[in-house]
Amino acid sequence: MSAPGVAMSEEIRYEDTVPSPEDYxxxxxxxxxxxxxxxxxxxxxxxxxxxVCAFEGEEMVGTGRIVGDGASVSTSRTSSS
Numbered sequence: 168m169s170a171p172g173v174a175m176s177e178e179i180r181y182e183d184t185v186p187s188p189e190d191y192x193x194x195x196x197x198x199x200x201x202x203x204x205x206x207x208x209x210x211x212x213x214x215x216x217x218x219v220c221a222f223e224g225e226e227m228v229g230t231g232r233i234v235g236d237g238a239s240v241s242t243s244r245t246s247s248s
Contacts, residue, residue, distance in 0.1 A: 172241050184220050185212045190227045 186194070188205035191212065194203055203238035212218060216237065 179228065180222050182220050183218070183221065185215075185218045186190050186220050186227055190220075191230065194227070194230060 177242050188208035191208050192202040192205070205237075212232065215232040216235050217233040220227050
């Protein structure tokens, strides 16, 4: 299901995988964030506690990661009210 006014040509699929530095920096550029040094990306992303990538067809269209020390737990909540 897509948001109103947003057309999606294919279903989004999710994979437990680390993006390449090139894909990671492309996504950062797409949202107006500065690129990171590719070597830094190569070292940092695999050390995440968890990484997931979203694909539309063969194109990576999103990524998310959980970072932490492997011991501490913290939660956050947002409210619309």
